[in-house]
Each structure stands twice: as C-alpha cells, then as structure tokens.
Amino acid sequence: MAGHPGTQATATILEALRKRHSARVAYDAERRPSAQDIGLILEAARWAPTAHNMQNFEIVVIDDQSLLETFGSMESEVSEAFLRENYEQMSFSEEELLRKKVGVLASMFPPTWRSLAEITSGQTAADAHRSLGDTLQQAPVVLLVVYDGRLRAPASEGDVLGKISLGCVLENIWLMAEALGISCQVISAFSSEQVERHVKSLIDLPEHLRIAFACRLGYALTVTASQLRVRREVEDFTHHNRFGQKGLG
Numbered sequence: 001m002a003g004h005p006g007t008q009a010t011a012t013i014l015e016a017l018r019k020r021h022s023a024r025v026a027y028d029a030e031r032r033p034s035a036q037d038i039g040l041i042l043e044a045a046r047w048a049p050t051a052h053n054m055q056n057f058e059i060v061v062i063d064d065q066s067l068l069e070t071f072g073s074m075e076s077e078v079s080e081a082f083l084r085e086n087y088e089q090m091s092f093s094e095e096e097l098l099r100k101k102v103g104v105l106a107s108m109f110p111p112t113w114r115s116l117a118e119i120t121s122g123q124t125a126a127d128a129h130r131s132l133g134d135t136l137q138q139a140p141v142v143l144l145v146v147y148d149g150r151l152r153a154p155a156s157e158g159d160v161l162g163k164i165s166l167g168c169v170l171e172n173i174w175l176m177a178e179a180l181g182i183s184c185q186v187i188s189a190f191s192s193e194q195v196e197r198h199v200k201s202l203i204d205l206p207e208h209l210r211i212a213f214a215c216r217l218g219y220a221l222t223v224t225a226s227q228l229r230v231r232r233e234v235e236d237f238t239h240h241n242r243f244g245q246k247g248l249g
C-alpha cells in the first residue's frame, strides 16, 4: 500500500467508517450543535445516493425545547414479537458477543427483556412501554427523516429500493456527525404507529409522509469508546465467484 495515491484517502475513509458508532449515552442538554454543523449534516444527507435519484426524503430538524420535552413524554409500545426476536439476538457477556460477532449486548435492555420466562409469560409485553424520554436523554437536537412514498423508484416492488435509499441518507448523516465530533443515535421508535401518529400531529407532517427514523444528535457526556463493537470478518461474508467459495487469492 505504501506510496499508493489512495493511501491517505482510503485510510481516512476507513477510519471514519470504523469510528462511527451508536452513542447511547446522555448528551449535554446545554450544548447544541451549531447551525453551521447542522447545515453540514444536511448537506451530507443531500448528497446521499437514492434509487433513480428520487430523493425520496424530507428532514425535519427539531431543536425546540418544549417539542423535545413532549417527545420525551411519549411511550412506544413494545410487542411480544419484538421481545422474542430481540432475545434471540442478545449476547449475555462480552465473550459471547465476541464469539457471535453479530447482535448486541443484553445489558442494553431492561432486566425483564432479558428473561425468556418473563417474555413467554406475556407479562413483559403487557408492561413493556419504552419511554422515549429514556432514549432521548435530553438530546438538544433530533432529526426526523421522513419517507415520501410517492417518490417511488420506478418498478421497485414495495419500494425496496427507496427504503434502501433511506439507509444511504442515514449513513451520510451519521458519518458527517461523527466527523464533526457530534454524537448520534438512531431511534427507530419514532416510526412506531403510536409515536408516529402523535409526532405527525405535533409537527403538521402531511398524511402521505412517514417517519422513517430519527437521529438524536448532541455531545455525549460520557465517553462511549469503551463500548464493545463487533463485526464479522470480511472472509465470513465474502465469496469468490461462487457462493461458498472462500478466499480471493
């Protein structure tokens, strides 16, 4: 690689990709990302690739304190199906997660979500309401990324391509936030039926638009670098010419 013209650029890109992480910690409520930085994040979103260049999204920047507090007072329902599938993907120790290389640590979730007996009894689902306030943790800014299903990629069944495009928007937002030293956590709960309905009415979101996901942005109060992040190895998911054929050499 030495002397390769792309060395510096590739190293920078890889470092940015590796550093991007979910900052699921409290953010400093008093320290809001500047308007200039939010502008850069939106500019990054603007250049996201979208299927057929349909640009099938809108972004609502929420920094109004009382609106954020109202969001924080909402609760999202947690289904038994989610709890069961979530349980399947949990690792109960760092060693287990390092071995599996997929999924997340059980310690991210409340104790009742980590007990199969409680989940199967149905009691957990009956009690499980997730407070958005617990997730938002006083984030000073929330971006709501909104999906416009009318801008469907041509002949894309179920607009799968359009939904993939939203993932590209997500990644661009996240990488720019990371580059600016701004913490980010994706929050899917904003697209749950109950929360979405409430939020839509609060921000006058037209009926045809759907909330795809939210990003909470801010400055983490505690360092998140110590959190264990795992990935499969490249050779685990790479196949050469024929599925199952390993090794590129």
Ligand SMILES: Cc1cc2nc3c(=O)[nH]c(=O)nc-3n(C[C@H](O)[C@H](O)[C@H](O)COP(=O)(O)O)c2cc1C
Binding pocket: 020, 021, 022, 023, 024, 103, 104, 170, 185, 186, 187, 188, 189, 213, 229
């Ligand atoms: C489409 C999508 C939805 C996600 N939803 C949530 C979410 O609701 N809450 C959360 O804490 N993280 C969410 N994440 C973050 C993933 O859990 C996270 O990226 C993954 O565990 C890898 O961790 P890392 O971001 O630190 O690399 C989401 C990520 C994506 C791409």
